[in-house]
Amino acid sequence: MSYKFITFEASDDGIALVTVNRPEKLNALNAAVMGELDDAFRRVETDPAVRGLILTGAGDKAFVAGADIGELPIGHALAAREMSLRGLAVLRRLERMGKPSLAAINGYALGGGLELALCCTLRVASANAKLALPEIKLGIMPGYGGTQRLPRLVGRGRALEMLLTGSLIDAAEAERMGLVNHVVLQTELLNFSRALLRRIFENAPLAVASVLEAVDASLNAGIEEGLRFESAMFGTLAATEDAVEGTRAFLEKRKPLFKGK
Numbered sequence: 001m002s003y004k005f006i007t008f009e010a011s012d013d014g015i016a017l018v019t020v021n022r023p024e025k026l027n028a029l030n031a032a033v034m035g036e037l038d039d040a041f042r043r044v045e046t047d048p049a050v051r052g053l054i055l056t057g058a059g060d061k062a063f064v065a066g067a068d069i070g071e072l073p074i075g076h077a078l079a080a081r082e083m084s085l086r087g088l089a090v091l092r093r094l095e096r097m098g099k100p101s102l103a104a105i106n107g108y109a110l111g112g113g114l115e116l117a118l119c120c121t122l123r124v125a126s127a128n129a130k131l132a133l134p135e136i137k138l139g140i141m142p143g144y145g146g147t148q149r150l151p152r153l154v155g156r157g158r159a160l161e162m163l164l165t166g167s168l169i170d171a172a173e174a175e176r177m178g179l180v181n182h183v184v185l186q187t188e189l190l191n192f193s194r195a196l197l198r199r200i201f202e203n204a205p206l207a208v209a210s211v212l213e214a215v216d217a218s219l220n221a222g223i224e225e226g227l228r229f230e231s232a233m234f235g236t237l238a239a240t241e242d243a244v245e246g247t248r249a250f251l252e253k254r255k256p257l258f259k260g261k
Contacts (some may be wrong), residue, residue: 001039005032007058008040014051015197016044017190019058026065027057029087029112038090045097051205052197053097055120056104057113060186063105063129064113069250074140074243081235084143087112088227091144095119096216098209100200104193105129105171106186115144118153121212123179124193125171126186131179134166138250139242139258143234148226152219154178 009017018040020027044053057063073079094101094116103109103117105125110132117123117131125131133146141147142163151159154177162169174180184192200208237243241261249256 001036003036003040005030006036006040008043010047010050013194013198014049014201015054015194016040016047016050016052017054017056018044019056020064021058023057023059023061025068026062026108027059027113028065028068029116030068030071031083031086034087034090038093041090041093041097044099044101045093050099051201052099053094053101053120054104054190054193054197055094055101055116056106056190056193060106062108062113063103064110064116065108066111066113066134069138069247072140072238072247074238074247077235077239079235080143080238081231084231084234087144088231091116091119092227098212100197100208100212102193102197104189105131105180106189111135111142111146112144115142115146115149118145118149122181122196124182124184124189124196125174125180126189127171127183128186129171129174129180129183130168131171131174132166132168133162134168136164137166137256138246139240139244139256140237140246141230141234143231145227145230147230148223150179 005022007019007021020033044050073083101120103120103123105117105123108130109117111134114131114133133142135141158177171183175183242258246256
């Protein structure tokens with residue numbers, strides 16, 4: 001498969017570098033990007049020469065600044081749920097590929113971008129990174145697993161504060177709460193990420209794969225049910241008047257007037 005919106009580079013050290021390459025859109029996710037990421041994750045999963053993955057965004061402003069708002073099927077519950085389920089399948093492939101993955105977060109990681117990072121084994125952020133799940137400000141909620149994975153990573157209280165306020169947190173706060181593993185200078189981000197993966201590569205590949213599978217099995221008991229519930233709720237919210245108002249206000253660069261409908 002040829003790529004238009006991502007790049008895929010495999011190096012001799014067994015690391016695949018996948019870069020979301022829409023810097024003019026702050027690397028926002030659309031259907032085409034998700035399809036290309038799915039293919040890239042499949043390549044990492046099935047290629048024995050690739051031992052791990054670094055996922056990042058092009059440019060110095062954003063890792064992935066959420067979903068492409070123009071493609072959200074607001075006002076259509078079934079279409080929104082189907083979009084959520086397709087995205088969940090892509091991210092679940094990343095999460096369960098059996099090889100370590102690392103999100104190199106360079107700038108904004110918002111909404112679907114942060115949900116993408118949550119599916120990686122580890123997260124390293126540049127010092128200027130900003131992270132949030134701001135969907136609630138649009139009258140909707142995360143649809144790619146954020147309500148399920150964030151509480152498992154940082155705890156219920158911290159997660160609910162992020163989910164219910166939609167507020168940005170900086171890299172230092174993200175590290176304090178355990179959302180990211182390390183914070184480094186942006187100029188050091190990729191080199192640090194490569195070095196961290198190489199430390200993992202020093203260990204037996206089968207043992208690494210077994211640890212990843214065991215942790216996934218124990219921590220994510222019941223996650224499939226939770227993800228299905230999230231998708232159903234995402235679809236319901238997408239059909240509300242508030243969702244229409246929230247997305248319209250975003251595009252018109254004004255404050256939304258929510259009515260609870």
